[in-house]
Amino acid sequence: MSDASKTSDTSDREILSTRVFDAPRELVFQAWTDPEHLKHWWGPKGFTNTFHEFDPRPGGAWNFIMHGPDGTDYKNISVFVEIVKPERIVFDHISAPKFRATVTFAEKAEKTEVVWRMLFETAAGFDKIKGFAVEGNRQNLDKLAERLAMMKVRLG
Numbered sequence: 001m002s003d004a005s006k007t008s009d010t011s012d013r014e015i016l017s018t019r020v021f022d023a024p025r026e027l028v029f030q031a032w033t034d035p036e037h038l039k040h041w042w043g044p045k046g047f048t049n050t051f052h053e054f055d056p057r058p059g060g061a062w063n064f065i066m067h068g069p070d071g072t073d074y075k076n077i078s079v080f081v082e083i084v085k086p087e088r089i090v091f092d093h094i095s096a097p098k099f100r101a102t103v104t105f106a107e108k109a110e111k112t113e114v115v116w117r118m119l120f121e122t123a124a125g126f127d128k129i130k131g132f133a134v135e136g137n138r139q140n141l142d143k144l145a146e147r148l149a150m151m152k153v154r155l156g
Contacts, residue, residue, distance in 0.1 A: 013121075013122065013125070015117070015130060015137065017114075017116040017118075017134070017137040018113065018114065018116070019145070021111060021148055022111055023149075023151070027155075028112040029086035029087075031147055031148055033089065035051050035054040037147055038051075039051050041143035041144045041147040043140060043143075044132075045069075045143070046068070047068055048067045049067065050064060050067065052064060056080055057083055058080055058081060059079065059080065060080045062076070062077070062078040063077050064076050079092050086105055088102070089101075089102075089103045090102045090103075097121070098121040098122075099118045099120040099125070101116065102119070114144075118133070118137075
């Protein structure tokens with residue numbers, strides 16, 4: 001069996017978002033793992049969050065509600081699989097739609113490249129969310145950039 005035949009194409013159920021931030025990797029990682037920062041930028045434009053549990057360690061839970069601008073509440077439950085400071089975060093979103101998120105943080109001179117992969121359990125689950133999740137992730141990362149700018153100002 002050749003190596004090519006061992007790999008599976010996941011493009012029918014994966015969302016890939018990347019962004020380079022003008023901030024050091026440790027700070028970007030902190031924005032993803034400190035709930036006092038995360039709750040302010042997580043979610044698309046107009047969304048807010050109520051975190052009930054946030055335990056960023058393997059086996060730890062992330063239980064929260066995203067409040068949509070139209071008043072709709074979206075319950076989310078995830079379990080952290082891997083945390084490698086400041087390189088990688090992996091969590092399983094166990095409420096529907098089910099997916100595994102893998103976020104990597106790479107140093108690029110004075111900047112940080114974030115690569116965020118969402119691999120859905122099924123193509124059907126992916127199809128239900130892809131229409132708004134790609135744009136939602138872009139808005140999410142826009143809000144992260146704003147939060148990082150504020151965090152940098154506070155550091156002086």
